Amino acid sequence: MVAQEPPPTQEPAPAKEPAPAKEPAPIKRKRLDLEEEVTVIVGSTKTHFTVPKCFLTKSSEFFKVCCNGTWKEAKSKTVELPEYGVYIFTVYLQWLRNHRKRLAYRQYPPHLALAIFADSLGDTTFGNAVIDAILRLRDNTNALPRIGCIKELFIRLPKSAGLRRLWVDRVVTSADPEGLVQDKDVMLRCPEMVFEMMLKAMKIRNGEPCEPPTFKQRCKYHEHNDKVPKCA
Numbered sequence: 001m002v003a004q005e006p007p008p009t010q011e012p013a014p015a016k017e018p019a020p021a022k023e024p025a026p027i028k029r030k031r032l033d034l035e036e037e038v039t040v041i042v043g044s045t046k047t048h049f050t051v052p053k054c055f056l057t058k059s060s061e062f063f064k065v066c067c068n069g070t071w072k073e074a075k076s077k078t079v080e081l082p083e084y085g086v087y088i089f090t091v092y093l094q095w096l097r098n099h100r101k102r103l104a105y106r107q108y109p110p111h112l113a114l115a116i117f118a119d120s121l122g123d124t125t126f127g128n129a130v131i132d133a134i135l136r137l138r139d140n141t142n143a144l145p146r147i148g149c150i151k152e153l154f155i156r157l158p159k160s161a162g163l164r165r166l167w168v169d170r171v172v173t174s175a176d177p178e179g180l181v182q183d184k185d186v187m188l189r190c191p192e193m194v195f196e197m198m199l200k201a202m203k204i205r206n207g208e209p210c211e212p213p214t215f216k217q218r219c220k221y222h223e224h225n226d227k228v229p230k231c232a
């Protein structure tokens with residue numbers, strides 16, 4: 001018996017490539033982003049704020065990592081900020097909702113707490129807005145924070161912080177010597193601050209220009225990087 005050759009097999013038809021997934025329409029995507037919300041629990045009172053994720057991640061490196069990374073906060077969509085006051089977070093939220101423009105608060109202690117908050121959040125744009133608010137207030141009232149308030153900045157903020165430089169410039173260019181004598185005890189508790197003041201005074205003696213800080217020179221005290229371009 002002669003074995004019959006098997007009939008030639010047909011070439012299988014080439015599989016159709018799956019159609020590429022359609023990108024959602026931009027408007028729809030925007031709505032989805034706005035709908036994605038994060039719960040922020042603030043302060044010792046554990047006050048809950050429900051905030052669109054796209055607001056929180058706009059310029060804060062901390063929230064970007066928290067909400068988008070592999071942290072448990074990204075899964076639970078809950079972030080806790082126990083060490084900050086409700087008032088501070090409310091000011092930040094208002095600034096976010098106001099398209100991250102002008103801050104209009106007229107008290108120094110909140111400003112200084114806001115500067116520390118901005119640093120903790122890694123929000124350079126917000127930190128610069130706080131500097132602007134302090135300088136506007138300075139231009140309008142000729143006042144800057146008292147040393148008792150500013151000491152905290154030298155403990156909590158990095159050496160490069162604009163607010164530290166702003167305060168040192170203010171003291172060496174326009175502080176009243178009698179006022180400094182009155183503040184002696186506070187200054188001695190913060191040797192870093194005294195050192196920076198002495199260093200600046202020596203630089204000025206050697207010819208480095210330095211004027212009392214004003215809003216016009218605000219960019220001198222800002223922080224800028226590849227995500228926060230220099231002011232126009």
Ligand SMILES: [Zn+2]
Nearest residue numbers: 219222230231
């Ligand atoms: Zn600037």
